Amino acid sequence: MTQYPHLLAPLDLGFTTLRNRTLMGSMHTGLEERKDWNAVAAFYAARAAGGVGLIVTGGMAPNSEGGVYPGAAGLFSDQDIANHRTVTDRVHAQGGKIAMQILHAGRYAYGPNCVAPSPIKSPISPFKPTELDAVGIEKQITDFATAAQRAKAAGYDGVEIMGSEGYLINQFLVAHTNKRSDAWGGSYKNRMRFAIEVVKRVRAAVGPEFILIYRLSMIDLIPNGSTWSEVVMLAKEVEAAGATILNTGIGWHEARVPTIATSVPRRAFSWVTQKIMGEVSIPVITSNRINMPDVAESVLAEGCADMVSMARPFLADPDFVVKAAAGTADEIAPCIACNQACLDHTFGGKLTSCLVNPRACHETELTYDPASEVKTIAVVGAGPAGLSAALTASARGHNVTLFDKSATLGGQLNLARQVPGKEEFHGLVAWYETMVARSSITVKLGTKAELQDLAMFDEVVVATGITPRDPQISGQDTHSNVVSYTKVLQGSVFVGAKVVVIGAGGIGFDLSEFLTTDTSPTLDLDAWKHEWGITDPQVDRGGLSLDGPQPEPPVRQVTMLQRKAEKPGKRLGKTTGWIHRATLQMKGVRMMGGVSYDEITPSGIWITKAEERQFIEADTIVMCAGQLPNRSLADELQSDGHRVHVIGGADVAAELDAKRAIDQGARLAAIL
Ligand code: FAD
Ligand code: NAP
Ligand code: SF4
Numbered sequence: 001m002t003q004y005p006h007l008l009a010p011l012d013l014g015f016t017t018l019r020n021r022t023l024m025g026s027m028h029t030g031l032e033e034r035k036d037w038n039a040v041a042a043f044y045a046a047r048a049a050g051g052v053g054l055i056v057t058g059g060m061a062p063n064s065e066g067g068v069y070p071g072a073a074g075l076f077s078d079q080d081i082a083n084h085r086t087v088t089d090r091v092h093a094q095g096g097k098i099a100m101q102i103l104h105a106g107r108y109a110y111g112p113n114c115v116a117p118s119p120i121k122s123p124i125s126p127f128k129p130t131e132l133d134a135v136g137i138e139k140q141i142t143d144f145a146t147a148a149q150r151a152k153a154a155g156y157d158g159v160e161i162m163g164s165e166g167y168l169i170n171q172f173l174v175a176h177t178n179k180r181s182d183a184w185g186g187s188y189k190n191r192m193r194f195a196i197e198v199v200k201r202v203r204a205a206v207g208p209e210f211i212l213i214y215r216l217s218m219i220d221l222i223p224n225g226s227t228w229s230e231v232v233m234l235a236k237e238v239e240a241a242g243a244t245i246l247n248t249g250i251g252w253h254e255a256r257v258p259t260i261a262t263s264v265p266r267r268a269f270s271w272v273t274q275k276i277m278g279e280v281s282i283p284v285i286t287s288n289r290i291n292m293p294d295v296a297e298s299v300l301a302e303g304c305a306d307m308v309s310m311a312r313p314f315l316a317d318p319d320f321v322v323k324a325a326a327g328t329a330d331e332i333a334p335c336i337a338c339n340q341a342c343l344d345h346t347f348g349g350k351l352t353s354c355l356v357n358p359r360a361c362h363e364t365e366l367t368y369d370p371a372s373e374v375k376t377i378a379v380v381g382a383g384p385a386g387l388s389a390a391l392t393a394s395a396r397g398h399n400v401t402l403f404d405k406s407a408t409l410g411g412q413l414n415l416a417r418q419v420p421g422k423e424e425f426h427g428l429v430a431w432y433e434t435m436v437a438r439s440s441i442t443v444k445l446g447t448k449a450e451l452q453d454l455a456m457f458d459e460v461v462v463a464t465g466i467t468p469r470d471p472q473i474s475g476q477d478t479h480s481n482v483v484s485y486t487k488v489l490q491g492s493v494f495v496g497a498k499v500v501v502i503g504a505g506g507i508g509f510d511l512s513e514f515l516t517t518d519t520s521p522t523l524d525l526d527a528w529k530h531e532w533g534i535t536d537p538q539v540d541r542g543g544l545s546l547d548g549p550q551p552e553p554p555v556r557q558v559t560m561l562q563r564k565a566e567k568p569g570k571r572l573g574k575t576t577g578w579i580h581r582a583t584l585q586m587k588g589v590r591m592m593g594g595v596s597y598d599e600i601t602p603s604g605i606w607i608t609k610a611e612e613r614q615f616i617e618a619d620t621i622v623m624c625a626g627q628l629p630n631r632s633l634a635d636e637l638q639s640d641g642h643r644v645h646v647i648g649g650a651d652v653a654a655e656l657d658a659k660r661a662i663d664q665g666a667r668l669a670a671i672l
Contacts (some may be wrong), residue, residue, distance in 0.1 A: 001102070002325060002327075002471040003293070003297070003329070004293050004294075004296070004322075004324050004325075005297075005326075006021065006300035006301050007020060007021050007022065007293060007296050007297045007300060007308065007324065008321075008324070008325055009021060010023070010052065010284060013211065013244055013245070013283070015195065015208070015209040016097070016157065016209070016211070016323040017342055018053040018054050018097060018307075018476060019051070019053050019095070019295075020051070020052075020053040020321060021300060021306065021307040021308055022051075022052060022053045022054075022296070022307070022308060022321055023052075023053060023054050023056060023247070023248075023285055023307055023308065023309040023310070024047055024052045024309075024310065024311060024313065024314045025056060025287060025309040025310060025311030025630065026057060026058055026101040026103075026160060026162070027311045027312070027315070027342065027352065028059060028068070028346050028352065028432070029043060029351070029352045030345070030346065030349075030350065030351040030352050030361070031351065032060075032073035032378045033071060033072065033073055033189070033654045034059065035083075036364075037083045037087065038086070038364060039085050039361070039363065039364045040083075040086075041086045041089075041090040041091075041626060042089045042090070042363040042364050043360075043361055044087055044090065044091050044096075045090035045091055045093070045094050045096075045661060046318040046363055047096070047314050047318045048090075048091040048092075048095065048096025048306035049094040049095075049096075049318070049319075049324050050314070050318040050319040050320060050321055051319070051320070051321030051322040051325065052096065052189075052314060052320070053097070053307070053321070053322055054096075054097045054098070054099060054100050054157070054362075055091060055096060055097065055098040055099070056099050056100075056213070056446075057087075057098065057099070057100045058073070058076050058101065058310075059101045059102070059103025059105075059144060059162055059555040060073055060074050060100055060101060060102055060103065060147065060151075061073070061074035061102075061103060061104065061105070061147075062074065062075075062078070062102050062104055062143040062144050062146070062147040062255075062295045063069070063104075063112045063114050063139075063140070063147075064076075064142070065109065065114060066103070066104035066105055066106070066109060066115075066140070066143070066168065067105065067110060067111070068105045068108065068109060068110060069109065069110040069307060069631030070111040070113075072111075073421075074147070075100070075147050075154065076561070077152045077225055079155045079612055080154075080635040081150055082113050083644060084150075084151070084154035084155070084156070085154050085155050085497070086254065087647050088154055088156055089155060090154030093288065096158040096313060097158075097211075098156055098157055099151075099156055099157055099158035099160050099211055100147075100151040100154070100158075100159050100160070100204040101159070101162055101215075102147045102148060102151075102159055102160070102161055102162060102163040102202075103159075103167060103658060104140060104143075104144070104162070104167060104168040104169070105168065106129065106167055106168030106169075106170075106171045107120065107121065107122045107125065107129040107168075107171060108122055108124065108125055108167055108253060109125070109127070109129075110125055111127060112126065112127055113130075114130070115129050115130050115131075115132050115136060115140070115168075116129035116130075116131065116132065116168065116171050116177065117132060117171055117177060117178040117179075117180055117184060117185060117194070118131055118171075118178055118179040118180060118185075119154070119175060120177055120179070121525075122177075122254055122548070124253055128667055132358070133636060134182070134184075137184060137194065139196070139198050139628045140168070140194075141198055141201050142201070144161065144198045144202055145198075145201040145202050145204070145205040145228040146205070147159075148202040148205050148206050148210075148212075149205045149206060149365075152205075152206050152207075152210055156586075157210070157211055157332065158207070158210055158213060158244070158665060159210075159211070159212060159213070159245065160204065160213040160214075160215055161199060161202060161214050161215065161243075161560075162658065163195055163214055163215050163238075163249065164215045164216060164217035164218075164248075164249020164250075164390045165215075165217065165249050165252060165253055165323060166220075166222070166252030166253050166254055166255075168194075169194060169195045169198065170217050170249075170252065172184065172185075172191055172192075172193075172195065173191050173192060173194075173195060173217070173230075173234070174191070174220060174224060174225055174226055175191070175224055176223065176224040176225065176583050178191050182199065182343070188230050188233065189401070192230075192234055192237060195214075195234065195237075195238065196237050196238065196241050199212070199238055199241035199242055199243055200241045202242075203241065203242030203243075206244075208489050211244045211482060212242060212243050212244045212245075213243065213245045213246075213285075214238045214243040214245075214246055214247065215247040215248070215249045216235055216238065216246055216247070216248065216249060216416070217231075217250075217251075217252070217565050218248050218250065218272045218273060218275075218276060218537070219251065219269065219272045219537050219542065219543035220248055220251065220252055220537075220543065221250070221251035221255035221256075221257045221259070221534070221540050221542055221543055221544060222251065222252045222254060222255050222544070223541075223542065223544060224541060224542065225252075225453060225537070225541050225542020225543065225544070226537065226541070226542060227537060227538075227541050228275065228490070228536070229377060229538075229558050231276070231480025232285075232535065234275065235279055235280050235309040236279065236280060236439065236622060238280075239280045239281065239282050243282060243390060244283075245282055245283050245284075245307070246276070246280055246282055246283070246284045246285065246517075246636055247284075247286070247287065247304050247309060248272065248273045248276075248284070248287045248288075248309070249288050249445075250269045250272065250287060250288045251257070255285055256582070257532045257533070257534060257544070258334055258532070258576075258579045259288055260288055260312075260337060260343075261337060261339060261576050261579050262336055262337035262338055262339075262421060262422060262423075262424050262522075262576075262599055263420075263421030263422075263522050263579060263583070264288070264289050264292065264335075264337070264522070264528070264578075265289065265437060265521075265522050265523065265524070265525045265528050266290065266292075266295050267286075267288075267289060267290050267295050267298070267299050267304075268288060268289050268291050268300045268525060268528065268529075268547055269287070269288045269289070270286045270290070270302075270304040270305065271304070271527070272286075272537070272543070273285070273286035273304055273305045273486065274286075274302075274303065274304040274305070275536075275538070277305065277306075278305070279305060280529075281584065282567040283306035283307055284305050284306050285305055285306070285307040285308065285309045286304050286307075286308060286309065287298055287308075287309040287310075287396070288436065289337060290308050290309075290310050290313075291310065291312070291313045291335045291337065292313075292318075292329065292332065292334065292427075292442045293320070293324035293329045294329070296308040296310065305393055305604065310335075311409065312335040312337065312342055312354070313332075313335040315335065315341075315352070315353070315354040315361075316332075316334060316336075316354050316356045316357050317333040317335075317336035317356075317444060318360075318366035319332070320332050328638070330430075330431070330434045330577075331431075331434060331435065332431075333356045333357055333431060334354065334356065334424065334427040334428055334431055335354070335356070335424075336355065336424035336425060336428050337424055338424075338428065338573075338576070338659075339356045339573060339574075339575045339576055340342045340355050340657065340658075340659045341358075341360075342360075343574075343575045344573050344574045344576075347574045347575055355484075355659040355662060355664075356428065356431075356662065358388075358475075358663040358666045358667070359666075365669060366666065366667065367670065368395055368666075368669075369396065369670075370396055370397050370615035370671065371396045371397045371398055371672070372398065374397055374398055375398050375399070375458035375459055375672065376398070376456070376457045376458045376459075377390075377393050377398050377399065377400045377401070377457060377458065377459045377460075377461065377672060378400075378403065378449070378453075378454050378457040378461065379393070379400050379401070379402045379403070379457070379463060380403045380404075380407075380449040380454070380461065380462050380463060380464055380633060381404060381411065381462065381463035381464040381465055381648070381650065382402055382403070382404035382409045382411060382445070382463075383411020383412055383413065383463060383465050383648060383649070383659040383661065384410075384411060384412075384413060384432075384648065384662045384665070385411075385463040385647045385648025385649070385650075385661035385662065385664060385665040386402060386404070386411070386461065386464075386648070386659045386665065387402075387410075387411075387432045387436070387662075388459075388645075388661070388662040388663075388664075388665030388669070389461050389463060389664070389666070389668055389669040390402045390441050390665075390669075391432075391436065391439060391441070391669075392665065392666045392669035392670060394439045394440055394441045395439070396546060396669065396670070397579060398672065399440070399442075400430070400439075400440075400442070401441070401444060401457070402436070402441050402442070402444065403447050403448075403449040403453070404444075404445050404446075404447070404448075405446070405447065405448035405449075406445070406446070406663060407445055407446050408429075408445065408515055409429065409432055409436060409443075409445070410428075410432060411465055412466075412658075413425050413429050413432075415486060415489045415490070415662045416431065416510070418489045418491075418514065419489070419511075419513055419514050420513055420514060420517040420519075420520035420521070421513060421520060421521075421522045421583075422510070423520065423522055423523065427508040430615050447634065448476070451633075451636055451637060451640060453458075454637065454642070455642075459643075459645065459672055460643075460645070460656050461644070461645045461646075461665075461668065461672075462631075462633055462634040462637070462644050462645065462646045462647070462650050463646075463647050463648045463661075463665065464631075464632075464633050464634070464649075464650045464652055465630050465648060465649040466627035466628060466629060466630050466649035466653045466656065467626070467628055467630045467652055468485065468486065468623065468624075468626075468627055468628065469625045469628050470623075470625075471502055471503075471597065471625040472616060473502070473596065473597040473599070473600055473622060474599040474600065474603075475599045475601060476600050476623075479600055479601065479602050481496075481600075481602060481603075481618065481619060481620050482600060482620075482621045482623055483495070483620060483621070483622055483623070484622070484623050485507055485508075485511050485623065485624045488514070488515070488622055489511070489514060492569075494620075495515060495556070495620045495622070496556075496618070496619020496620045497556055497557060497617075497619055498556070498557045498558050498617055498618050498619045499515055499557070499558045499559070499618055499619065499620045499622060500558075500559050500560075500561060500604065500605055500616055500620075500621045501515075501558060501559070501561065501621075501622050501624055502561055502617040502621060502622065502623050502624060502625055503560075503562060503623070503624035503625040503626060504522045504560045504561065504562035504568035504569065504591060504593070504624075505562075505571070505624065505626060506657070507559075507624045508562070508624040509558055509569060509572065509580045509581075509584065510624060511599050511624055511654050512558050512560050512584050512587075512589050513580070513583060513584065513587070515556045515622075516554035516555060516556055516584070516588075516589060517554075517555065517587070517590045518552065518555045519552075519554070519562055520578070527613065530550045530551075531549060531550065531551045531552070531586070532549055533545040533547065533548045533549040533550065539579065543665040549586060551586040553591070554587040554588050557588070558587070558589045558590070559586075559589070559590040559591075559592065559595075559616055559618070560584070560589055560590070560591050560592070560615075561592050561593075561595050562592070562593050562595070563596060563597075564593055564594070565593050565594035567593065568581075568591040568592075569581045569584075569591070592607075592609065594609055594610065595607045595608065595609045596609075598613065600621055603617060603618070604617040604618040604619060604621075605621055626653075626654075627656065628650060628653050629650050629651065629652065629653045630649065630650055631640065631646070631650055632651060633650075634646045645668055645672075646663070647664045647665050647668055648660075648664060648665065651664070
């Protein structure tokens, strides 16, 4: 008897059956644009082999003006059909099914040729779109239908029409972006016409026995977004026009409410999808922050949806479904919703990957083959770099011994997981514990590795991490009000009501969140919705509360300082930095750049800003001034003549994060 009876139940669509209720949601990988179709096929085939019910590809433009950026992937020619055929063949060979998403970016297209219902620039693009005339609208609809026809010719099992997230179809739907006065604007019936025509014409182009998913924005999270009655009206019309399945879209890209970041509670929006259940008779899919089989199962068991869309979890672990079915869900590498190697890469023009799984989108290039010569390998340090190296080397057949001076695995991940909104790091550490326990690695915790412990090994990997940088501010060593971030996060020091944080990097921001927050809103959906001003779209248009965000008051008064004159937090993650900045602003944290540190006193700190001396009162001053490599062991080994491999923070501390540490550990162990 499976633990996940709802999730693993087949879904009969009449003309075809999906093997379970998991949908791999659409993600842009960047592989298609590199024209490496073997790599594209390998990526999707791995997910099909891992048991996913239905895969949806990254968005494919129906024409050049609809691409997310000039040169974005699409299906424009017979040559493209042949390329896509290699993907569908490989997925089918693994028993999988795959639908192609047709995405027209409208005014979100990052190029001068972008088009939209009205010539209104979006806040997230520098390009003002050209207003479509009647001929232009007809062309867009035809191009959707042609793309669907080509998808069928390429062997896809269906298409998904991207009608949410603020892309072209969505832009027609709401008055915020549609100011037309012709048959395509004005009343909701007119604004809805484009979406319905696209669905009808796609259905006519592909015939009845082809999956047609429509992704419908159920909560826009923008001012003047759709009302709930409009959402329901659209859903019914989309069904009548020929859709097979209704998928949920949450929030436009320009929304100032987080929708998928790690601080968003798990299954935060399944209640929105649940509202549409019963309104239509086709299957409904829910989405957003569903990352583990138990979460997905609960969503389905509670009747929130017929199927669950997960996207990033299939980057983290292609074998998600087979592991859930085999009763080894605790071996599923968890997506921690960090966006660091997926969305941040996409928006940075880099190939998508995954922090916890560096092989994602690198399947053909990073392989873990059985070792040709079995070696004894010592890995010193069980932070993410050491864990990644030890697990990969062990999986390849080497005899690995893993040392850590502390009593637990995880290194700094144990600090990260104390931060409100970073609770997913608990799951990541638990996963490492499980995987290490089930491997043949010899674990020596509470053991500081010394030179003599390492002499007998064939290879030594030094992953000893970092030491916090000492900013050497006058007075810091003579007053007891100065503490390190490590002690604060470990809960081993008292922190007063007024705090100054020295340093505004990733850790300074996390620490300020830790110091100002009592109970994490990530663990309390109502509190989180309240904090960000999210409400039922049946109450306020678009699901944005007219009362605005209502955060809990801060539990401490925090001032965060940095020497650089730039905006604090400028270097945080591309897709998550704004959330951290907004959260601290809501908590009243004062952020000051361009300061120099003069002297710490028992009651605060003297600084200079713009040539003016100021005193900031503080009961506690927390040092968060960056990190330096902890290389002492590596240096000792090297000067004793040993060949060592140095990875993670021990190698380079600047701009270090768990993504780089894990990637470096895996890549080293893949070739040892
Ligand atoms: P570490 O994690 O520092 O591990 C080194 C290990 O080596 C430690 O366990 C230490 O005990 C051990 N060790 C040292 N010397 C010896 C010895 N001689 N013998 C035995 N053991 C030894 N990164 C992200 O990517 N995303 C985030 O959201 C994020 N948030 C963070 C939040 C906080 C509050 C902190 C502190 C860090 C965060 N990081 C985040 C950074 C990330 O945790 C680090 O970049 C990563 O842990 C570095 O990995 P590492 O393996 O190189 O070193
Ligand atoms: P950091 O991001 O490098 O920030 C260090 C801060 O200390 C900066 O604000 C810096 O600003 C200041 N600083 C540097 N030298 C100083 C000195 N001598 N005296 C006083 N201040 C000094 O490092 P971090 O915050 O310690 O984070 C460590 C690593 O963990 C980072 O690489 C980060 O990427 C990673 N991390 C990532 C996340 C994430 O969400 N992805 C979260 C937390 C941590 P000035 O030099 O301008 O003063
Ligand atoms: Fe999930 Fe982070 Fe991996 Fe993206 S990079 S898939 S958010 S764990």
